[in-house]
Amino acid sequence: MTPGAVTRIGWGDLPAAVRSAVEEIVGDRVVEAVSQPGGYSPGTADRVRTATGRRAFVKAVNPALNPDSPVLHRAEARIAGALPATAPTPRLLGCHDDGDWVALVFSDVAGRHPRTPWRSDELTRVLDALQAMAVALTPSPVGHVPTAADLLARDFAGWQRIAADPPPRLDPWARAHLDELRAAADGGVAALTGDTLCHVDVRADNLLLDAAGTVTVVDWPWACRGPAWLDTALLLVNVRLHGGHDTEALLRRLPLTADVDPAALTGVYAGLAGFFADSARRPPPPGIPTVRAFQQAQADALLPWLAQRLG
Structure with a gap:
């Protein structure tokens, strides 16, 4: 989607x-x-x-x-x-x-969004650009931004809100594993330490590729200070959503994520899934009628991955 x-x-x-x-x-x-x-x-x-x-x-x-x-x-x-x-x-x-x-x-920028489902060559270019971006933005050149933990703490509490008021159509696996998901999401918040300026909304429609394959990252209102691996990990949510690539293998192979504690990555994905699932059941914000369906699609893409990672 x-x-x-x-x-x-x-x-x-x-x-x-x-x-x-x-x-x-x-x-x-x-x-x-x-x-x-x-x-x-x-x-x-x-x-x-x-x-x-x-x-x-x-x-x-x-x-x-x-x-x-x-x-x-x-x-x-x-x-x-x-x-x-x-x-x-x-x-x-x-x-x-x-x-x-x-x-x-x-x-x-005379460019276009990467094609989805993601093409391997375009995905490689974007992942390389995110690695270079993390280097260029460490330490953060912007001082007046929140930490990733502060920015995302409320979002990552989505499973707590769902546990207190479960939606009727909650994913059955998620319903049976709410305690695990809440604990993992709490660990995800704790893992968001670092002094890299992170975009935090990296997905295909916030990226442009020009004719030479140069990558430009656009739309920066959510930027925060966090770990150098965060934007790469977040891009893989978009890759997972559109299919066609082994995101688990990518996590193990990519330089920014290969050495990250797997529990920290699982926690970030749990926090995101809770945010998406909790937000998707809300009325759409004014003027933005399609965002809830997109959030539900991302929750649906993340939950099978979390089931795999949590065993």
Whole structure:
């Protein structure tokens, strides 16, 4: 399952003052805007071209579309502005924030999302890029971000919430192993130590590959300080979701995960599965009708893997 089908506004739907502010950041008049697929924001996600051929990527949103999205855009502006040139990320050109609309303007990346199910060559390129990114972002170049443990502690308590109020259609194996899953998720939180700046939302639709195979990691609002292996471990959830690869063998082979305590990895996957299963039963957030189905699909992909890892 691939993210998408959000009701997204486009460049032409932005107020004139916001468009003018973006054009001032780009330094020219926008004459073309092409909306980009994927993701879960109901705001704009446009590749724009100006009268003199300059290109940029623009994302803009206000609270009327979704009350949380402007907060995430502001967080991403702070983080993206502090990322070093050595990180495989687009450059933040500027931010417009009038208290209602928040617009971020990035350098344009002439790329596409990796194909899913994942192709072996593209997966190798992305995994290599994540390894290089972990090196470039250790120690964290951004000081004003939470630790991974602080950021994910509430999410990883999903099995506790499920145990207190089990949904009628809870996976039978999960229902029979709630105590194990809760304990594993607690251990997962404890394992999230480190001083690497982690993206924490690495999946196919947050990655771009250009014609030369260069990888760019986009959308950084959730960045935090954690272990160097975290983003690689999280990408394998997306690989597991789409199938076609032995994620267990990858964990054992990849340099960033090969020497990690297996219990720590199991704990992180247990915490994520609890978050997805707990969140999927909630009403969808405003303007983002498809996210709950995507969360359920990720829970469904993780639970058989956890059954295998927990024995």
